Amino acid sequence: MSVATRKKGAVVEAPVILTGSFCFPNGDKYEGEYTQDAKGLCRNGQGCHKNANGKVYKGAWKDDKMSGQGRLEFPNGSAYEGMFVENLFNGEGSYTWPDGSKFQGSFVNNKLSGQGEFVDTDSREWIGMFTEKAAIGLEVKLVC
Numbered sequence: 001m002s003v004a005t006r007k008k009g010a011v012v013e014a015p016v017i018l019t020g021s022f023c024f025p026n027g028d029k030y031e032g033e034y035t036q037d038a039k040g041l042c043r044n045g046q047g048c049h050k051n052a053n054g055k056v057y058k059g060a061w062k063d064d065k066m067s068g069q070g071r072l073e074f075p076n077g078s079a080y081e082g083m084f085v086e087n088l089f090n091g092e093g094s095y096t097w098p099d100g101s102k103f104q105g106s107f108v109n110n111k112l113s114g115q116g117e118f119v120d121t122d123s124r125e126w127i128g129m130f131t132e133k134a135a136i137g138l139e140v141k142l143v144c
Contacts, residue, residue, distance in 0.1 A: 017045050027052030032061070059084070082107065105130060117141065 015035035022030045022041065032047020043049070043061035050056050059070020066072070066084040073079045082093015089095075089107035096102045105116020112130035119125050125141035 015044070034061075103130070 015037065017033050017035060019033055020031075022034075024030070028049065028051050030043060030047055030049045032043065032049075033045025034047070035042050035044045042064045044063065045061060046059065047061055048056065048058045054075035056073045057066055057070060059066065059072075060068025062068065065086045067086060068084060069082070070084050071079060071081040072084075077098035078096060080089055080093055080095045082089065083091030085091070089110045091107065092105070093107050094102060094104040095107075095112075099121050101121050102119045103112055103116055104118075105112065106114035108114075111132045112135075113132070114129065115127075116130045117125055117127050118130075118135070126135070127139055127141050128135055
């Protein structure tokens with residue numbers, strides 16, 4: 001089934017969003033929204049994908065990729081929550097490490113990028129510019 005829409009005089013078939021649960025041959029599981037066409041199933045909409053290795057993603061999907069707002073949890077206890085574009089951390093988000101330290105700010109292609117705040121394991125808050133693995137001009141955030 002599909003929904004017909006008009007686009008500059010032509011009728012374009014928009015896929016219908018379906019909901020279901022699937023198990024993959026590698027042990028992964030998906031539950032959520034998807035579309036189906038001649039090529040098969042494609043995750044589109046909101047859903048939860050659990051990898052056999054313990055990685056869990058809950059959030060938006062587009063064309064079978066993590067795209068939009070979501071949360072990705074890793075087996076080691078770390079997690080990213082924020083914007084995704086084609087399976088990569090892109091936009092505003094936060095990353096928490098297993099030791100409890102946390103970065104809140106901007107990401108570009110899975111890397112820290114731009115203005116952000118980092119909370120270390122002693123709960124000190126640091127603010128400044130972050131570029132991939134470097135942090136230029138960090139300052140301790142003072143609470144008065």
